[in-house]
Amino acid sequence: xxxxxxxxxxxxxxxxxxxxxxxxxxxxxxxxxxxxxxxxxxxxxxxxxxxxxxxxxxxxxxxxxxxxxxxxxxxxxxxxxxxxxxxxxxxxxxxxxxxxxxxxxxxxxxxxxxxxxxxxxxxxxxxxxxxxxxxxxxxxxxxxxxxxxxxxxxxxxxxxxxxxxxxxxxxxxxxxxxxxxxxxxxxxxxxxxxxxxxxxxxxxxxxxxxxxxxxxxxxxxxxxxxxxxxxxxxxxxxxxxxxxxxxxxxxxxxxxxxxxxxxxxxxxxxxxxxxxxxxxxxxxxxxxxxxxxxxxxxxxxxxxxxxxxxxxxxxxxxxxxxxxxxxxxxxxxxxxxxxxxxxxxxxxxxxxxxxxxxxxxxxxxxxxxxxxxxxxxxxxxxxxxxxxxxxxxxxxxxxxxxxxxxxxxxxxxxxxxxxxxxxxxxxxxxxxxxxxxxxxxxxxxxxxxxxxxxxxxxxxxxxxxxxxxxxxxxxxxxxxxxxxxxxxxxxxxxxxxxxxxxxxxxxxxxxxxxxxxxxxxxxxxxxxxxxxxxxxxxxxxxxxxxxxxxxxxxxxxxxxxxxxxxxx
Amino acid sequence: xxxxxxxxxxxxxxxxxxxxxxxxxxxxxxxxxxxxxxxxxxxxxxxxxxxxxxxxxxxxxxxxxxxxxxxxxxxxxxxxxxxxxxxxxxxxxxxxxxxxxxxxxxxxxxxxxxxxxxxxxxxxxxxxxxxxxxxxxxxxxxxxxxxxxxxxxxxxxxxxxxxxxxxxxxxxxxxxxxxxxxxxxxxxxxxxxxxxxxxxxxxxxxxxxxxxxxxxxxxxxxxxxxxxxxxxxxxxxxxxxxxxxxxxxxxxxxxxxx
Numbered sequence: 045x046x047x048x049x050x051x052x053x054x055x056x057x058x059x060x061x062x063x064x065x066x067x068x069x070x071x072x073x074x075x076x077x078x079x080x081x082x083x084x085x086x087x088x089x090x091x092x093x094x095x096x097x098x099x100x101x102x103x104x105x106x107x108x109x110x111x112x113x114x115x116x117x118x119x120x121x122x123x124x125x126x127x128x129x130x131x132x133x134x135x136x137x138x139x140x141x142x143x144x145x146x147x148x149x150x151x152x153x154x155x156x157x158x159x160x161x162x163x164x165x166x167x168x169x170x171x172x173x174x175x176x177x178x179x180x181x182x183x184x185x186x187x188x189x190x191x192x193x194x195x196x197x198x199x200x201x202x203x204x205x206x207x208x209x210x211x212x213x214x215x216x217x218x219x220x221x222x223x224x225x226x227x228x229x230x231x232x233x234x235x236x237x238x239x240x241x242x243x244x245x246x247x248x249x250x251x252x253x254x255x256x257x258x259x260x261x262x263x264x265x266x267x268x269x270x271x272x273x274x275x276x277x278x279x280x281x282x283x284x285x286x287x288x289x290x291x292x293x294x295x296x297x298x299x300x301x302x303x304x305x306x307x308x309x310x311x312x313x314x315x316x317x318x319x320x321x322x323x324x325x326x327x328x329x330x331x332x333x334x335x336x337x338x339x340x341x342x343x344x345x346x347x348x349x350x351x352x353x354x355x356x357x358x359x360x361x362x363x364x365x366x367x368x369x370x371x372x373x374x375x376x377x378x379x380x381x382x383x384x385x386x387x388x389x390x391x392x393x394x395x396x397x398x399x400x401x402x403x404x405x406x407x408x409x410x411x412x413x414x415x416x417x418x419x420x421x422x423x424x425x426x427x428x429x430x431x432x433x434x435x436x437x438x439x440x441x442x443x444x445x446x447x448x449x450x451x452x453x454x455x456x457x458x459x460x461x462x463x464x465x466x467x468x469x470x471x472x473x474x475x476x477x478x479x480x481x482x483x484x485x486x487x488x489x490x491x492x493x494x495x496x497x498x499x500x501x502x503x504x505x506x507x508x509x510x511x512x513x514x515x516x517x518x519x520x521x522x523x524x525x526x527x528x529x530x531x532x533x534x535x536x537x538x539x540x541x542x543x544x545x546x547x548x549x550x551x552x553x554x555x556x557x558x559x560x561x562x563x564x565x566x567x568x569x570x571x572x573x574x575x576x577x578x579x580x581x582x583x584x585x586x587x588x589x590x591x592x593x594x595x596x597x598x599x600x601x602x603x604x605x606x607x608x609x610x611x612x
Numbered sequence: 613x614x615x616x617x618x619x620x621x622x623x624x625x626x627x628x629x630x631x632x633x634x635x636x637x638x639x640x641x642x643x644x645x646x647x648x649x650x651x652x653x654x655x656x657x658x659x660x661x662x663x664x665x666x667x668x669x670x671x672x673x674x675x676x677x678x679x680x681x682x683x684x685x686x687x688x689x690x691x692x693x694x695x696x697x698x699x700x701x702x703x704x705x706x707x708x709x710x711x712x713x714x715x716x717x718x719x720x721x722x723x724x725x726x727x728x729x730x731x732x733x734x735x736x737x738x739x740x741x742x743x744x745x746x747x748x749x750x751x752x753x754x755x756x757x758x759x760x761x762x763x764x765x766x767x768x769x770x771x772x773x774x775x776x777x778x779x780x781x782x783x784x785x786x787x788x789x790x791x792x793x794x795x796x797x798x799x800x801x802x803x804x805x806x807x808x809x810x811x812x813x814x815x816x817x818x819x820x821x822x823x824x825x826x827x828x829x830x831x832x833x834x835x836x837x838x839x840x841x842x843x844x845x846x847x848x849x850x851x852x853x854x855x856x857x858x859x860x861x862x863x864x865x866x867x868x869x870x
Contacts, residue, residue: 120633121650122625149636150648154727161616161644168647466681471627473721491626491720492684535652545768549775555686577685579655582695585771587660594651596661599622603665606620606647 052083052178055111056170057102059093059118061148066091068152070163074117077167081174085109093118099131106135113137113177117145117170123485138182140534140593145173168606175605179598183534186572190276190524191295192216197268197464200228201247201507202499202514203300204254209518211259215525218261218292219254220268220282222460226251228302229500232324234331236507237368238395243507244331263290271297271468274575275494276530296494296521299478300514301464303455303500306348306355312421312451319429320421320449323365330372337377338447342431343370344419345386349454352415357475359454359504363390366452367399367408374406382408383444385419385433412436421449455504470495477503488517496520535593536574537581539567543588550580550589617671617737618746621648621730622657626684627719628676634723642727643734646674653677654715655688659699662713663762666703667755669746672712672737674730679717687778689717694777701804702764706757709740756815763811770807773800809833810841814850814865821854821862 056078060066071089078087086109090098093116105111114137116128121144129139147166155162192215196203199221207217219226233243254260263282269289270281276295283289305324309315314322321329323343329335343366349359363386370382384403389410391400404410411433413419419433429449435442457476465472470490473479478501481491488496498517499510524530537559539550544566550559551567558573559580567589569580578591587596623629629650635642651657654677665673675696677689696715703710714733718726744751745758764770777796784790791799813827822830828838842863845851854864 120629122630122633146633146648146650149633151636151644153636153639154642155644156639156641158644165644165647172647172649469682469684469686471682471720479721491630547768547772549772552779553687553691553775555688575685577653577655577688578651579653579685579688579691582656582658583691583771583775585768585775587766587771591652591656594656596658599649599651599656599658599661600664602649603620603661603670604668606649607618607665607668607670609668 052113053085053111054083054113054177055105056087056115057093058089060091065148065152068156068159068162069166074166078170083178102131103135106137114142115173115177117147119148120146123482140183141180143173143177145169172602172605175601176598179601185531185534187529188276188532190528190530191293192525193294194296194521195280195294196298196300198301199226200302201230202510204250205511205514206298206518207260211257213522216259220266221264222267224265234327237364295525298517299497299501300499301458301501304458306453306456308347308451308453317423323452326369326450338380340381340446341448342383342444342446343450345452347451347453361504361506362452364396367403370408385411385413455500535576536571537569537589537591540588541566543586545586547585617645619646619672620665620670621646621674623648624654624677625650625652627678630720631718631722631726635727638723640724640727642730645734646730653685653688654692659695659765667758671743674733675715676718679719694774698774702761705808706761707754711736760811760815764807767807769803810845817863818865821864823860823862
């Protein structure tokens with residue numbers, strides 16, 4: 045597999061990233077420095093190395109200077125390595141002979157006020173990359189088949205939208221929903237803003253489509269127990285409520301587990317007075333037509349959201365939900381006085397601000413309160429709720445007596461989200477919602493190939509936004525399934541049989557069971573199963589295992605280069 | 613000129629390296645001293661390489677991985693933690709300040725935690741001052757100690773113990789006998805001390821033939837104990853009698869394995 049060793053001819057391409065790097069790091073100085081490094085035959089700077097012009101420059105450089113190693117010093121390999129690797133490959137350089145130096149995310153952006161030190165650091169990072177690049181070896185990627193089927197965890201509107209989209213493209217879909225029926229949060233909602241259609245109407249349509257689609261296998265009252273494998277070849281074990289387990293294989297996995305509504309027990313009399321309810325409970329009253337014509341209704345926004353600590357985030361949907369329900373009450377009962385106590389009213393986007401204006405026209409009263417002086421709530425003897433609120437614009441206390449107090453509470457991570465994240469080895473963020481690979485470049489992918497996220501499992505969203513994401517996620521998941529065969533990473537471990545003593549330590553510690561002892565009693569790695577963590581190499585008692593692309597020599601060379609020492 | 617420490621970071625790709633990226637994306641500022649090496653998993657961090665880094669003059673080494681339960685490879689960070697504990701024990705025997713080495717868990721969403729740790733660790737290293745192994749004239753005794761530690765970290769016995777620790781403590785051996793963590797730690801402590809001393813003896817007799825008496829003096833070790841190590845080392849083909857002075861055998865190092 046290894047081609048004949050030829051002396052490294054390294055080309056270094058240093059990116060200004062507009063002013064992102066160039067505004068801090070002295071890029072021309074780093075270019076000149078790079079030229080002095082052992083093995084470097086060419087170096088240049090680019091305004092944007094990732095632009096089509098930058099990519100052509102790499103290819104030209106390879107051809108003109110006969111480069112056999114390429115380094116790009118720019119942003120992070122987590123987002124841009126695939127692009128630059130592809131450029132190398134197109135120009136005839138094995139993509140594993142490419143190395144990146146992270147001089148933006150981990151240098152210029154983190155040391156914006158120390159240009160000289162950042163420049164020195166950038167030089168060091170390039171030197172480290174060069175030290176590694178000198179020792180890089182070309183690698184081949186094994187090909188694997190991708191099963192044309194997807195697992196979707198969760199059975200709400202996002203899940204069903206994605207399921208239909210995939211099924212209509214000819215893929216098999218398994219929906220696993222822990223509740224006894226499909227529908228998720230939508231089952232509890234009354235009308236949907238901005239169109240004011242009935243939630244139940246849209247829901248029953250989509251549930252029927254899902255249930256009648258032969259390519260979609262719906263498993264309700266079922267949870268995911270175990271997931272093994274990798275993109276194209278996941279092995280899923282699910283458990284029904286009765287303890288019965290089933291296994292099936294899928295090519296891709298979509299997390300669409302939704303979110304839960306925050307129960308504000310102990311806040312503003314919630315749980316204590318029965319006429320203090322959440323917006324979600326109000327939806328139920330409206331849906332069942334059980335809201336009498338109250339004299340007054342007060343709503344408090346941001347209950348348990350946008351806090352100083354804890355749930356610091358904005359739940360995005362509550363302002364519109366409150367406006368929608370307030371307007372709906374006004375329609376049902378024009379004489380009812382509706383108050384909305386808000387901190388900031390965030391009616392973002394093209395449709396929503398209009399609702400705010402219309403609500404004001406309808407006579408809904410808006411009172412701005414501040415976090416430092418939250419409204420005070422008590423129940424009168426006649427059962428009415430009195431709300432004392434400091435009106436931030438008037439600068440004085442206002443007292444309202446109300447029949448009903450409605451609390452707008454945020455969407456919070458679904459119960460079990462953390463457990464599912466550990467099962468799938470995908471992260472959740474500090475707020476407990478599933479965390480994407482990159483907020484802009486890969487907003488519905490996880491860093492792990494073949495696993496995706498959509499809907500409120502990712503962050504609070506309204507139905508329209510969740511549906512858009514569900515379409516997005518279906519098209520992301522469809523890519524590897526449509527391609528059918530994928531090349532998997534060549535970064536795997538390999539055992540030197542002549543050194544292996546057959547102690548079996550690696551066999552035990554490999555989390556994927558990728559290492560077995562062969563008939564000769566020595567360890568053997570199954571490449572397509574190996575995920576390339578390298579734990580075996582760092583543990584092998586005989587140091588007989590080489591972790592490709594992160595070999596002892598390569599890592600050591602980087603470390604010594606970091607210390608300004610030449611690797612010997 | 614003020615002391616600017618050279619800190620090498622070994623970070624896993626999935627959590628801590630992503631956390632470091634996020635710190636940058638969020639424009640959180642931290643000291644420039646750290647030089648990050650990206651590995652796929654903290655479980656890849658071989659104690660031998662960390663020791664190499666320290667021997668070559670790093671003022672500090674920071675290893676970072678995913679929080680327990682978050683490892684992209686399920687359990688790589690557990691192995692990282694076990695290797696790190698062995699490493700700490702070895703370092704403690706060498707006289708190098710233990711504070712030059714740290715293991716931390718940072719998730720992909722903890723950009724500010726990453727920056728906090730780097731800031732704090734950099735300050736700690738600044739307080740410790742330059743590594744006695746940095747620069748043109750490294751402290752010789754310490755250098756030999758560190759080389760002995762590195763040799764011990766490469767030894768079959770310590771690596772098997774670390775590699776098997778999880779299995780032995782959590783699952784038991786083939787007879788289903790489990791070791792308690794305390795029992796294991798005792799075995800490990802003894803093994804670390806023995807391997808370190810043997811490595812030290814080996815390095816000493818590689819320079820010049822030495823008697824057990826001289827060795828025990830230089831090691832500050834009871835001569836009976838020194839003899840026991842020599843006997844074990846003879847058995848493993850590490851040393852042999854080079855010559856005899858009067859009635860005293862002087863030992864020399866043998867070339868080992870690869």
